[in-house]
Amino acid sequence: MAPRPRLLDRVNAARAERAAKGLLRTRRLIEAREGMRVKLDGRELVNFCSNDYLGLSQHLDVVSALQESAAWQGVGSGASALVSGYQFEHASLERECAEWMGYERGLYFGSGYLANLAVMQSLLEPGDVCVQDKLNHACLLDGARLAFCELKRYPHLDIEAAMRQLLSEREGAAMLATDGVFSMDGDLAPLRDLALLARSQDALFYVDDAHGIGVLGPQGRGSTAVAGLTAKEVPLLVLPLGKAFGGQGAMLLGSDALIGHIAETARPYLYTTAPAPAMAAAMRASLKLLRNESWRRAKLASLVARFRRGAVRAGLPIQESYTPIQPLVLGDNERALAASRGMEALGFLVGAIRPPTVPDGQARLRITISTLHSEQDVDALVAALARVCAPAPVTA
Template structure:
């Protein structure tokens, strides 16, 4: 009778034994460079709030005003009657910001990625992805019922070889624009060229580049001097640099219309609360205008990298706020993270299956809210905690 429960208990025990058991820490207060935890204050180096907007007073006020005007929930999906002027205004602002014909909001980036693969690939087609893509892109590829292939990380020649083997069906190429656990940037121009050669649609998931990279933070495509147009689509998330919640897809109007007509995660899910759309519009305006946030981030990234190199820590080639320190073995990553916590610093250990076996790491994430002294404190603690 208890057999199913025993099965799950054994699974949990096995995770514990391999140092892969996940625990949630419960924090108090808003996302910020300082976090309240069990009566202490921790210096936080693991949020995606890269620009420090999650608790910005103007963004908070925009959400409060939005709730007063629109209530707290949309009450229906976009295609029934959940679509509000707040969503329309945000889509307009986003498409203008990234230089696309149209933009479409989704409730989460995960859902946006599922939608893209479902609509633009199916049986007999190919979904081609980078080996280190985010889990939501991997799931999207698996759920699309298409042939699902992965090329070695950022290896454009490998991608081309796979494409050369095909002679029928549509191809959808999907890649993180900034790799979420490594912080490196996709070879965007070379991949776009390969996609073009094969008339493939290309989707770049800019969850970690939007707001951070390119002029005014317009994202990774802008950093490469291009915009989402033609067969290239951009997916951006709103819960990271913009500090709010949700996601969008930007690009050609025909492709956006196809998503509205066919994307199941769009059609069969409640629209994002309009107050969030209002808060996001304010966050977008601040993110675009306040270049000092990106300038400060860049300086902090440089400071961290040079200090970490002096300490002999193993870094990845990354110019983004994602600065992982590779530790290798999961138990060791957990132990280092615990030692850091004892000295009041929060950097969580990222372990398999989120990252490949043997590459457990401390994913340091920097924010414009940090100070130089914060980075120095982190380096000092890492120096002391590293075996």
């Protein structure tokens, strides 16, 4: 009888393979941070790889709301939401987000990943189909896999391919799911066309607006607001709170019927401790700020435009993105890693993104811009990128 494979041998072989392909990942310890300045290995760097788009993670109102709530209510919620973990701050955040976005009801999760797993596990089953953009975030893909439905993926932004995939499966229920803003390319999904397609094919349309909410649209109501869509066209919408909100968790919005069903049946919601009430209080403070302080979005848009103008003048390989996500696709894994190291040597923290986060051959620097950056920060970044990412000279 052949010996059983050993898991440790498999782990070691897989790590060696990742090392050979330039795909090892390591955590970097941030020793301190103030605004967009971070201390790493004893050096101060300007951080251009944070998703804190509006600079709210360190805002005094947000920090004070968290501290005050924790002082009165403690840190943890103590139980799952359906036992005794659902508290005043949770309910208030759900109500305020639903009112802001024009939905009947909200449901607060500990993360966007959990929310996407919960939605699909609760609503879909074997025999159903979930049609998704190939560049959707991993948690949308994993949610469909958890539901054991058929997952069909269409080429990025290809409406006709999405229609063909919906038409190919007519036996079970259908969901059409997409990011609002794609996390690695920074471009927007064609939400109006997708909403029409979903309606014509009796598919539930579901949007994850992690990188659009707070940043785009009137009052920061995100990519669906930019597209002019309401709860009628987008029956389920998830708003992760770890980006522009500057905190943690995710708000799922929908009708009473849909949210009620998910709250009662979704395993990632039922069998986990409810988020800290203090974090919900902090996210209420963030919501107030991003609704009322439109100057943050105006400044952010101005910095993005300034970066793009400078990058074009410098001949940098930027993509068609007008959001705070500005990718520079370099192709080769080692080139992206070398560019990231070069930027660090010049005083900038910029992450190298490699497969499987992006497709093979599309390794890149993923630059993210925040309201906390200055015009001087952006100009210095462009100058450094021009030095580090300049194309190699052509030799005869």
